Amino acid sequence: MNKQIPSIKEAILKAGIKDGMTISFHxxxxxxxxxxxxxxxxxxxxxxxxxxxxxxxxxxxxGQIVDRIMDGTISGIDTNYMSGxxxxxxxxxxxxxxxxxxxxxxxxxxxxxxxxxIDVAFIAAPSSDCMGNINGVRGKSACGSLGYAFPDATMAxxxxxxxxxxxxxxxxxxxxxxxxVDYVVAVDSIGDPSGIVSGTxxxxxxxxxxVIARKTADVIEAxxxxxxGISFxxxxxxxxxATAYYLREKMRSKGIKGSFGMGGITGFYVEMLEEGLLxxxxxxxxxxxxxxxxIRNNPKHLEVSSSFYANPSAKSCAVNKLxxxxxxxxxxxVNFNVNVLTDSNGNIMGGSGGHSDTAAxxxxxxxVANLLRSxxxxxxxxxxxxxxxxxxxxxxxxxxxxxxxxxxxxLIDLFNKAGIKVVDIKELKNLAESISGKPRKIKLTEQIVAxxxxxxxxxxxxxxxxx
Amino acid sequence: MQLKQEWKQQLVDTxxxxxxxxxxxxxxxxxxxxxxxNAGILGASTIIFDLEDAVAxxxxxxxxxxxxxxxxxxxxxxxxxxxxxxxxxxxxxENDILDLASSGVDGFVVPKIEKAADIExxxxxLEKVLPGNEIYLIPLIESALGVxxxxxxxxxxxxxxxxxxxxxxxxxxxxxxxxxxxxxxxxARNKIVNAAAACNVEAIDTxxxxxxxxxxxxxxxxxxxxxxxxGKSAISPNHCSIIQNGFYPTDKEISYAKDVIxxxxxxxxxxxxxxxxxxxxxxxxxxxxxxxVLKSVGMECDFTYE
Numbered sequence: 001m002n003k004q005i006p007s008i009k010e011a012i013l014k015a016g017i018k019d020g021m022t023i024s025f026h027x028x029x030x031x032x033x034x035x036x037x038x039x040x041x042x043x044x045x046x047x048x049x050x051x052x053x054x055x056x057x058x059x060x061x062x063g064q065i066v067d068r069i070m071d072g073t074i075s076g077i078d079t080n081y082m083s084g085x086x087x088x089x090x091x092x093x094x095x096x097x098x099x100x101x102x103x104x105x106x107x108x109x110x111x112x113x114x115x116x117x118i119d120v121a122f123i124a125a126p127s128s129d130c131m132g133n134i135n136g137v138r139g140k141s142a143c144g145s146l147g148y149a150f151p152d153a154t155m156a157x158x159x160x161x162x163x164x165x166x167x168x169x170x171x172x173x174x175x176x177x178x179x180x181v182d183y184v185v186a187v188d189s190i191g192d193p194s195g196i197v198s199g200t201x202x203x204x205x206x207x208x209x210x211v212i213a214r215k216t217a218d219v220i221e222a223x224x225x226x227x228x229g230i231s232f233x234x235x236x237x238x239x240x241x242a243t244a245y246y247l248r249e250k251m252r253s254k255g256i257k258g259s260f261g262m263g264g265i266t267g268f269y270v271e272m273l274e275e276g277l278l279x280x281x282x283x284x285x286x287x288x289x290x291x292x293x294x295i296r297n298n299p300k301h302l303e304v305s306s307s308f309y310a311n312p313s314a315k316s317c318a319v320n321k322l323x324x325x326x327x328x329x330x331x332x333x334v335n336f337n338v339n340v341l342t343d344s345n346g347n348i349m350g351g352s353g354g355h356s357d358t359a360a361x362x363x364x365x366x367x368v369a370n371l372l373r374s375x376x377x378x379x380x381x382x383x384x385x386x387x388x389x390x391x392x393x394x395x396x397x398x399x400x401x402x403x404x405x406x407x408x409x410x411l412i413d414l415f416n417k418a419g420i421k422v423v424d425i426k427e428l429k430n431l432a433e434s435i436s437g438k439p440r441k442i443k444l445t446e447q448i449v450a451x452x453x454x455x456x457x458x459x460x461x462x463x464x465x466x467x
Numbered sequence: 468m469q470l471k472q473e474w475k476q477q478l479v480d481t482x483x484x485x486x487x488x489x490x491x492x493x494x495x496x497x498x499x500x501x502x503x504x505n506a507g508i509l510g511a512s513t514i515i516f517d518l519e520d521a522v523a524x525x526x527x528x529x530x531x532x533x534x535x536x537x538x539x540x541x542x543x544x545x546x547x548x549x550x551x552x553x554x555x556x557x558x559x560x561e562n563d564i565l566d567l568a569s570s571g572v573d574g575f576v577v578p579k580i581e582k583a584a585d586i587e588x589x590x591x592x593l594e595k596v597l598p599g600n601e602i603y604l605i606p607l608i609e610s611a612l613g614v615x616x617x618x619x620x621x622x623x624x625x626x627x628x629x630x631x632x633x634x635x636x637x638x639x640x641x642x643x644x645x646x647x648x649x650x651x652x653x654x655a656r657n658k659i660v661n662a663a664a665a666c667n668v669e670a671i672d673t674x675x676x677x678x679x680x681x682x683x684x685x686x687x688x689x690x691x692x693x694x695x696x697x698g699k700s701a702i703s704p705n706h707c708s709i710i711q712n713g714f715y716p717t718d719k720e721i722s723y724a725k726d727v728i729x730x731x732x733x734x735x736x737x738x739x740x741x742x743x744x745x746x747x748x749x750x751x752x753x754x755x756x757x758x759x760v761l762k763s764v765g766m767e768c769d770f771t772y773e
Contacts, residue, residue, distance in 0.1 A: 207704030211508050214708075372504070399508050435504065435541065 015158040020050045021119040026149035027057035032195025035124040044073040052076035056148040060084025081351035091347045093465045099450040105310025105357035106455040108151040121156035124190045128163035129171040132181025137296035139165030144286025150305030164190045201266040201288045213242030222418035232324040233263040239368040270294040284309040310357035319361030329369045331383045336390030339383035346466035359392040371398040377432030386461040443467035490714040492700040496521035498530035507543030510707035538570035547573040554579040568597045580606035581613045583623035590624040609633030614655045621666040634673030660695035672699040688713030724757035
């Protein structure tokens, strides 16, 4: 049996892509990805229309597909995160259908439950053999974990591997195996390494982020969860990663060893693993070269699927084992609802990713944000897009105060005991407005450009085109 | 009884210096709205909004205006707000004081002070602009002449609560090279600390200028504290916590100070003149030092004599 196909064009023809079908991509090559652009280009050249793009995330590098939205090649988008020109195009109402925003756990749920049916999955692979056994840890385009591609490989009607590093059979280690693979295409390059992973993810030097991070670490300590076996997840930048820095200081000084760190993995977490401060890393995506190196060499650094990570319909998933998650926000409202999807003007610039999933799963969910960014309050009366429901958020830490969800009276008591001043979240909003003035409400049109699907499949909000 | 009276007098005198608000004095550019807005949360005990070196000549007015509005509207907690005005040899310093005296500013840091007459000019203008004000002055000593005259300078105004040593300009002035070890500023540091103690004001050390060398900063704080400085300035917010912790008394120092006050109180009640603790004689300087330590960490010290 020969699965090898000489070109993407022939793979498209072989897979039988027709008008109205759904094609999928993972986002492990992040802002260095060539595969999505190249596949959509070939589809367009073949005159195929009305394609639904089910990409786990879309980045600025994918800007050229705006033209394919305009010419009708792409009519729908189903994703967990979107930034750059495609996000701008969707915000402007250029996409024919309403875009769907899911979570990192909601996407595998939808795929495995067949509510998101993928006709053809194109899986970029940093290494593959002729039968389609692939991994992400070897080759010039190494990206580490291939976690987001697992459900696509399992459920898509046709699976096409696209690789720039063809190796002898059998490839090793095997992340996704040949049993689900239909075709293998070798290309010159699947991506630009500098856009795939950054060099080193360093902790921010922004002093305000450090103020927030120190406070957040104090909050975690006061919660009682900073003890032997702690598990946590933070973001890969800003105050969120800086919190991990201060947590590490506390763990070192108290001699505490944690169980696992999870999420998008950076060199910082690798250091903690190697220092013995964490027993394991649960890695659905690598953010830098250190993380890629570690997942290749260290058996304690685990590659897991997005379903394992966060699928709420799975028999169990890892977010439920999290003690603490520290998350960012573009806006938080007085009911603790969080927006990570639009900016303060209502333009799409992100998406949940694992935000809602980890917030729902962790014992302690902390949202960190500057009280003001530029001249705008970040704690507001009502978020423009509700992405993570306030019921799942326990604490909001800003540079100018800490607010606790009233339903977590237990935390309020603990914080009071530890001398951490807790303020009503409405006070934070008022404080922000006392500094910046009350901003004029932004004007949105009636046109729905995207819907926000919660991890369990419920539509919890709509995104409107700004005026 | 005579002895007790004397102690009480000393207590009142030390009030001004005991209130250690100035462990960390953080420079914040006076022309950067985002930093000005966030200055109060960066962990410094005192902010120095800078109108001098951080602000270009053609931006002096704008920065002054920004600071005036910020000082009038933005509240801060547990943090004092000072402004470094322009030096007396510029056409800006008088307007700096005229515009900012009523803004709610806690004090002015005055650069390039070399003789008593310099600080007298500032004191006079400030008193003229806002008679009876409680705005304090901190002279910045940053030249060989300033160092030689520091005692006279500190005696020249009742508004002075602290003296601030600027090591960079000083080193350039004496024709030496500034190093991290700081041998070249050893004499100036000693002289300034001594004059400050003689005049009962705080001594604030020069900033550590390598933003990224936190280990070096830690060492420099230890040096400054051991020489007698009560605080240190910072040019980076990331230096604040190290300075603040460095000048904060250790747990051992605090608990010893509490013990000293306890036995001193007991002796006072019993009318004893000579007291001892852990086999060592506790005399006046030790009690005063204990009071200083406790006040510096914000503890109420109710040690009084009738």
